[in-house]
Amino acid sequence: MPIVVNKDxxxxxxxxxxxxxxxxxxxxxxxxxxxxxxQLCKACLGVCPEGAIRETxxxxxxxxxxxxxxxxxxAEQRDGVIAGVSFELLGAGxxxxxxxxTNLSAVLFGPNAAGPDELIKWGADRVFHCEDELFRNFNDxxxxxxxxxxIGQHKPEIVLAGATPIGRxxxxxxxxxxxxxxxxDCTSLDIxxxxxxxxxxRPAFGGNIMATILCPETRPQMATVRPRVMKRAEYDLSRNGxxxxxxxxxxxxxxxxxxxxxxxxxxAVNLQEANIIVSGGRGVGGEKGFHLLYELxxxxxxxxxxxxxxxxxxxxxxxxxxxxxxxxxxxxxYFACGISGAVQHxxxxxxxxxxxxxxKNPEAPIFDVATYGIVGDLFEIIxxxxxxxxxxxxx
Amino acid sequence: MNMVVCIKQVPDTAEVRINPETNTLxxxxxxxxxxxxxxxxxxxxLQIREKAGGKVTALTMGPPQAEVALREALSMGVDDAAxxxxxxxxxSDTWATAYTLSKAIQLLGADIILCGKQAIDGDTAQVGPExxxxxxxxxxxxxxxIDEAGGGRIVVQRLMDDGFDxxxxxxxxxxxxxRELNVPRxxxxxxxxxxxxxxxxxxxxxxxxxxxxxxxxxxxxTQVKNIFAPESRKDRKxxxxxxxxxxxxxxxxxxxxKCL
Ligand SMILES: Cc1cc2nc3c(=O)[nH]c(=O)nc-3n(C[C@H](O)[C@H](O)[C@H](O)COP(=O)(O)OP(=O)(O)OC[C@H]3O[C@@H](n4cnc5c(N)ncnc54)[C@H](O)[C@@H]3O)c2cc1C
Numbered sequence: 001m002p003i004v005v006n007k008d009x010x011x012x013x014x015x016x017x018x019x020x021x022x023x024x025x026x027x028x029x030x031x032x033x034x035x036x037x038x039q040l041c042k043a044c045l046g047v048c049p050e051g052a053i054r055e056t057x058x059x060x061x062x063x064x065x066x067x068x069x070x071x072x073x074x075a076e077q078r079d080g081v082i083a084g085v086s087f088e089l090l091g092a093g094x095x096x097x098x099x100x101x102t103n104l105s106a107v108l109f110g111p112n113a114a115g116p117d118e119l120i121k122w123g124a125d126r127v128f129h130c131e132d133e134l135f136r137n138f139n140d141x142x143x144x145x146x147x148x149x150x151i152g153q154h155k156p157e158i159v160l161a162g163a164t165p166i167g168r169x170x171x172x173x174x175x176x177x178x179x180x181x182x183x184x185d186c187t188s189l190d191i192x193x194x195x196x197x198x199x200x201x202r203p204a205f206g207g208n209i210m211a212t213i214l215c216p217e218t219r220p221q222m223a224t225v226r227p228r229v230m231k232r233a234e235y236d237l238s239r240n241g242x243x244x245x246x247x248x249x250x251x252x253x254x255x256x257x258x259x260x261x262x263x264x265x266x267x268a269v270n271l272q273e274a275n276i277i278v279s280g281g282r283g284v285g286g287e288k289g290f291h292l293l294y295e296l297x298x299x300x301x302x303x304x305x306x307x308x309x310x311x312x313x314x315x316x317x318x319x320x321x322x323x324x325x326x327x328x329x330x331x332x333x334y335f336a337c338g339i340s341g342a343v344q345h346x347x348x349x350x351x352x353x354x355x356x357x358x359x360k361n362p363e364a365p366i367f368d369v370a371t372y373g374i375v376g377d378l379f380e381i382i383x384x385x386x387x388x389x390x391x392x393x394x395x
Numbered sequence: 396m397n398m399v400v401c402i403k404q405v406p407d408t409a410e411v412r413i414n415p416e417t418n419t420l421x422x423x424x425x426x427x428x429x430x431x432x433x434x435x436x437x438x439x440x441l442q443i444r445e446k447a448g449g450k451v452t453a454l455t456m457g458p459p460q461a462e463v464a465l466r467e468a469l470s471m472g473v474d475d476a477a478x479x480x481x482x483x484x485x486x487s488d489t490w491a492t493a494y495t496l497s498k499a500i501q502l503l504g505a506d507i508i509l510c511g512k513q514a515i516d517g518d519t520a521q522v523g524p525e526x527x528x529x530x531x532x533x534x535x536x537x538x539x540x541i542d543e544a545g546g547g548r549i550v551v552q553r554l555m556d557d558g559f560d561x562x563x564x565x566x567x568x569x570x571x572x573x574r575e576l577n578v579p580r581x582x583x584x585x586x587x588x589x590x591x592x593x594x595x596x597x598x599x600x601x602x603x604x605x606x607x608x609x610x611x612x613x614x615x616x617t618q619v620k621n622i623f624a625p626e627s628r629k630d631r632k633x634x635x636x637x638x639x640x641x642x643x644x645x646x647x648x649x650x651x652x653k654c655l
Contacts, residue, residue, distance in 0.1 A: 021516065036459070037458050038485065040619065042620075043622055045621070165537060166555075172528070175616075176490060177528055180616050182519075204517060205516055206515055209623070211619050211622045212619070213618065213620065215617050215618075254564060254565045255535060257562055259560070260561075261560070263559065356645065372648060373631060375633070381641070381642060384639065389655060392655050
């Protein structure tokens with residue numbers, strides 16, 4: 001809905017001007033005015049001390065709310081292995097379905113004889129499975145075509161997929177085709193008690209802000225969900241469900257995967273699966289400092305991470321980088337040593353269970369997300385900590 | 396080879412900060428730039444033109460001020476620029492943005508459409524694939540290398556979590572690019588001079604024959620409900636005392652949590 005300034009109450013104090021990321025607020029003749037640069041991001045709402053900035057009621061002629069029931073999860077797999085995010089989505093989907101009093105379905109494309117059963121044990125009531133060879137490799141068009149067709153036939157109210165390279169590439173095509181909304185890279189999902197709409201929370205502006213997104217009229221409400229933030233449901237061996245075989249008739253592709261090249265380094269895999277990560281930033285000071293971290297990691301059985309600053313300095317290779325432009329990790333314990341905690345780093349590690357921050361500067365933003373904070377010199381703290389941990393573990 | 400590069404003018408979000416007390420953005424003097432990924436898309440189009448010949452048009456949807464971004468693209472060497480600007484486009488989400496851009500692309504005609512992987516403000520990475528769907532053409536995301544382009548087909552490398560895929564596609568096709576793809580050239584002096592004088596084609600909703608109910612706020616299925624600062628942890632414990640005491644306290648906590 002358009003955002004307007006009430007000229008009667010506006011005092012021209014300019015508080016709102018710098019709150020706008022798009023420079024869309026100007027002061028003209030002593031009053032704030034919203035220009036055509038406005039992107040309706042709502043960053044200015046609530047900023048005005050006089051409450052003079054608000055949304056107007058007119059949202060234009062809206063469509064009727066379309067119908068749908070059931071929660072769906074797209075279960076991604078690569079090389080016949082179901083991606084971890086699929087089980088996380090089933091956990092999130094289960095909670096949403098229970099809240100709505102409806103059922104949970106999973107969709108699996110590609111050969112995988114044991115896959116549907118697995119998905120049921122992780123929480124699905126029903127699995128749509130297409131075993132066609134067409135889905136052995138990932139091509140956007142056939143994935144989008146078949147998922148759109150199934151959604152069109154069964155009309156779920158919510159569809160979730162992983163915010164992975166695969167999900168973020170083909171799910172937008174499905175949303176475009178079905179003329180419905182899609183929220184990118186969500187980190188939290190809930191149901192609004194009153195409207196029963198899906199409340200979708202996601203980072204934007206490079207992780208500097210969080211936004212709640214709604215898709216009020218069209219169905220299904222679609223979202224891609226960031227890996228490693230949702231909790232899995234209980235794996236239940238006794239769960240039963242329905243398996244529906246789906247054919248890929250009439251589905252084609254104008255792209256073809258000629259070759260698939262694996263380039264995983266040990267560390268990259270390690271980081272995303274690690275239980276404990278010891279990470280260093282600019283404060284580590286150099287390769288020498290990283291040796292202290294290697295020793296701590298060795299005592300803990302941990303993997304080594306780094307902030308972009310340390311990677312850019314050349315102290316440690318890029319594949320160790322955690323954050324917006326590196327890996328997203330979610331270990332049990334994350335040690336942030338000499339890392340200031342720029343948002344771009346935080347978005348990559350915030351979902352760790354326990355965050356331990358060690359930093360000289362008590363004002364460092366890393367302490368805002370820490371479970372345990374130690375202010376002090378890491379060159380003194382780390383060696384002592386390594387020693388005490390070795391003792392505690394009887395090493 | 397006719398190419399259209401979609402570019403977006405964005406605030407440099409690396410400079411945007413949030414005030415945790417008031418929960419509001421602080422944007423003092425944050426500059427507007429061409430979305431960094433889109434600069435790589437421009438470079439890719441120019442390189443294809445150098446090999447296969449053809450014409451490159453830069454296209455943006457935005458307020459009249461977005462003309463600055465188009466002039467920058469012209470100074471890098473694109474042949475033409477078009478600005479989609481109309482009050483009716485205001486408030487577009489990715490669905491409406493992609494619909495509007497696809498209508499303009501139909502008008503301009505293209506064998507290859509290039510987009511950035513994502514824009515650094517909205518951060519959705521959805522506009523490219525959605526344009527391809529509206530145009531009913533294939534798309535390939537996260538292009539890190541273009542092996543071949545010509546003769547009605549293209550072969551590219553798509554970056555994935557665990558490596559990359561080599562993919563062949565028929566034309567027309569839409570590509571979204573990552574920053575590893577190339578090193579963008581700097582505008583030449585001659586380019587800058589030409590860009591200053593160049594005509595920029597303005598397109599309105601009527602020019603592209605768009606359906607009004609699919610534009611802007613009205614055409615957008617999603618809405619931003621509210622925005623807020625990323626949460627800080629409530630359970631934080633600062634460990635106090637001498638270095639020895641702090642380390643001791645931490646080890647005790649970790650043992651207590653059965654982490655060791
Ligand atoms: C806080 C916030 C959160 C939002 N969340 C969502 C959401 O979850 N879902 C949703 O549908 N919308 C969302 N929007 C709206 C969305 O940001 C706008 O529609 C935006 O104009 C396009 O999306 P993007 O910036 O994410 O672009 P992306 O899809 O990330 O851009 C990819 C590429 O598309 C091309 N492109 C994008 N926009 C233009 C343009 N205007 N002109 C030319 N080329 C362009 C560029 O090549 C760009 O590199 C959100 C907006 C805000 C402010």
